Each structure stands twice: as C-alpha cells, then as structure tokens.
Amino acid sequence: MTVPDPRLSINQATIKHSDLATALRVTADAGVQAIGLWREPVQEVGLANAAKLLTDSGLRFTTHCRAGFFTMPEGPARRASIDDNRVAIEEAATLAAAGAEGSTAILVLVAGGLPEGSRDLLGARERVRDAIGELAPDAAAAGVTLAIEPLHPMYASDRCVVSTLGQALDIAADFDPAVVGATVDTFHIWWDPDVLAQIARAGREGRIATYQVCDWKTPLPADVLLSRHYPGDGVIDLATLTAAVEATGYGRDIEVEIFNEDIWADAAPDVVRRTAETFGQAVSPSLRAPLDSRV
Template sequence: MARFSFNQATATGWGLEELVAGCVAAGVPGVGLWREPVREYGVERAARLVREAGLAVTSLCRGGFFTADGWRDENLRAIEEAATLGTRELVLVSGGLPAGSRDVDAARDRVADAIGELVPHAEAAGVRLAIEPLHPMFCADRCVISTLGQALDIAERYDPGAVGVVVDTYHLWWDDTVFRQIARAGDRIAAFQVADWITPLPEGVLLGRALPGEGCIDMRRFRDAVDAAGYRGAIEVEVFHADLWARPGPEILAAAITAHLTHVA
C-alpha cells in the first residue's frame, strides 16, 4: 500500500471530496488527479483539500494535444495547475494527426518541438513533463506517440528532471521492445500506471480497460521491470470502464486495492 495511488478517472462518479475522504479512510497514500474535475472544484481549493488530508498528488492528467488551437496557453495553465497541486508529474497526451494530414512523422516532430517550447516553463515551476505513449489504435485522433521508444527519443533531448515518460501497462503491453525500453528509461520514468487489457473490446475502445488481474497483461513483469530501472514512485491504478464506473466509489476503491495487492505489488 505504500506505493498505491488511486487515479481519479477510475471512479468518475465520485466527487473530489468523497474521493479524498474515501482514500484517507482506506489508508491510501496518493491520488492521481485530472484537470477537468479539479478545475470544476477549484484548483487552489483542491490543493488545500488534498494537502490537509495528507495525500500526495502523484500525477496530473493531462497536458498535450499539441494540434489543438491554443495548445501553448492551455499547457502553460496545466503546468501552473500541477505546481499548485504540489505534483511534479504532468502527464502529456500528444494529440493525433492535424486535421487533413496523413504525415505522422511531421506530427511527431511537432510534438517534440512543442515540448521543447514548454520545458523552460516547466523547469521554472518545478514540474516534469511526462510523455505518455498510447496504444497505436489511438494514433490518428488522440496520440501520435505510440511506443515508449518514441517517447524516449523526445525525452532524451532534455534533462531527466524536466522531461520523463509514463509507463502504462494498458498502452504498452503489446510491444515486444517495451522491457528493453523500460530499462533504457531509467530515471526518466515519471509515472507507472496499471490497467488490464480485456477482450472483446467494448464499443468505444477507450473504455476497454479492466482492473489488474482481469485481463491478459503480466502486471508483475512490468512492476519488476520499472523497479529494476530504478523507479520507486507510485503505482497508479487507472481504469476506464463503464461497468466499473457504475459501482459505488468505495466499492471501486476497495476492488482497486485488492487488485493492486494481488496482482501488482
């Protein structure tokens, strides 16, 4: 439990105050937060809430989407929000192809240039930009960074304290190079997130995640790999699934803790 973190997206129906109270009652030390519900609650108010509860904010999701209009200002706001919440790790989802484009290489170059533009601002705020690769099925519309190797090719241009990577089992389990890339990542691993892969995928593949142990991913192999690379940070359970979201928040949290202790820790 010392490394367990409960990602807010795993229980979308749970308000922030209820989530924080539930985590404190269950002995959970950390939470991963999302910008939209935090902004709705109030960033400074949320920061006070988690700080007074004694919880660590293990990551804030998300910045990125570098093909969207106004991406720079939006990411500067995200950096500021992460700093206010007291988390070092701002998760970046790069965004997909620009409208009308089929040039994925140019889209990846654009991601690298955008991150480079943000680095001085992140360093000044004490925030690390954490590049998250997403499964290739999301490449066109959500994230042109599909492998840990691609994320590292960008991150390695900068100091490890400024730009890191996210290891998410759901997005990376299929890659036959992933364990070599985890070893390569070393101290650039900014966050470790766990969710299982289940089939058949539901309509709307974004919601095809499951709690650890319910699918086909070897969770402990991933945990052993990030540990061997030197990662000592939080292990966030982050699951998107409509059936899970329909359950009461305390029940979701209890199931996530059991899954973590049984299949990951």
C-alpha cells in the first residue's frame, strides 16, 4: 500500500458522491492528512456539524470550494451573490478553525461567465474586481484568503471570464496578498505559453493561495467540465509546473481535484488510494519542501 505524500490533500470533488462524513473517513483511513471541502456537502449537514466532523477526523482543512459567480450587472441577483459569498467566507473561517494544525482559511472563487446576452468580457472582469473589492474587508476580518481561480478559456462564456493566471493576478494586485490571492490549478493553466512566468510572478507577489493538480487528456467528453484525470494519466507536464510552484517557496498542501464520471463511479476508498499513488508518482518527485517547512 502506498504511503500518501504528507502534502497531499484530497479535494472533495474527487470523491463527489460521498457525503461529508464518508469523505472525511475514507480520506483519513487512507492515511491522507488533508482535505478540501465543498459548500454543498457542508450545508447539507450544517456548518456546526461539519466543523465537528472535521475536527473529529483529525484532517487539515485546505480550501473551501467554491464561491464567486458575480459577473452580472448590479441588481438583485448580484446582491444575492455578494451576500452568499459573505456566507462562504464565514464557512471557510469556521472550517479552518476546526481543522487540524496547519489548516488554511482559503475560499476558492470562480468568477462566473458572461451574463446572458453579453459579449463584454472586459466589463465582466471589472465586475469581478468590484465584487472582490466589496468582499475583501469581510475576508480580512475573518482571516480568509480569497483565491481567484482562472479557468481554461473553454469555460469563459458560461463559467469563468478569468482565463489566465495573469488575469487573476491583475485583479488581485489591487488587494493585500493575505486577503486576495490566486488558485494555481494545472488543469486550467497548463496550456498558457506564459504560465511559468506568471507562476514566478505569483510567487514574487505572494499570491499563490493554493496549488491544485490533476491531468488533461483528449478526447474530451461531451461535458467538458468532467474531463479531469488522475495525475500522470494525461499530457500536463506536472513535473515542470510543480517545480515552478515550489521554486516560489510554496510549501503547503497540494490538492488533487478531479471531475470525472468514470472516477466518481468507483468506490471512494479506491479513488483515494489511486489518487495517492498517482500523486506519489507524478507530483511528489518534484517537491522539495517537507511538511514541517510549509509556508
């Protein structure tokens, strides 16, 4: 049996069909030390119960997924989205306090796509900046870092108008790095010819809030959202990207986040075991910072 890398975190999306208690149990039983949670399973049991389950599991908490979706023009829908993001900030702070030592209060933000009938990408990105400006004081007060996640350009119309790490960093630049950073996710940024320079920039600016890994291979399924694979099973140069992130001084946990119907159909303990194996093969050799030097 593979002994999991101590820096591996299982993002709950990887075992999507497991409820919160099951996700925590199978992760801990596999010897994995950390987990990233999703809002829906937390809300199913209630925040207080979720926090207790997390504490009892002994796992570190790495990220809370996901908030954002605030590209719409001003109006009731935008106000409702901003208010929901404030709830998510509270959730992230509570769960980070409930997790084991080394937990991080990081809320992943997915910007949202173009509003219906719009072609104004620049305007939509500016509304993302404005929304984060509203939320930054709440995040700072709660000790939460808002982690802007750029998504692959194929999602720009319906899911995320922030498509590159550089765009995420440009938005984050207006704010304290402790309050607004970026999510570096290999699936979304591996294609970018400027990716290594932007990872180095993110490191210089202190903006790498979390590092997430999985792999990409073609053909893509009809639902391209479900096209993620185990590390090492596709074409992403995980060694180079991981080494670049490590070179910035990042030494915290690394999440594996997979959306894939075939993987979800497998038993959760098998998925966690396979995740640990593939992480150990494809990611661990590029890590230079042991657990006790996390920054």
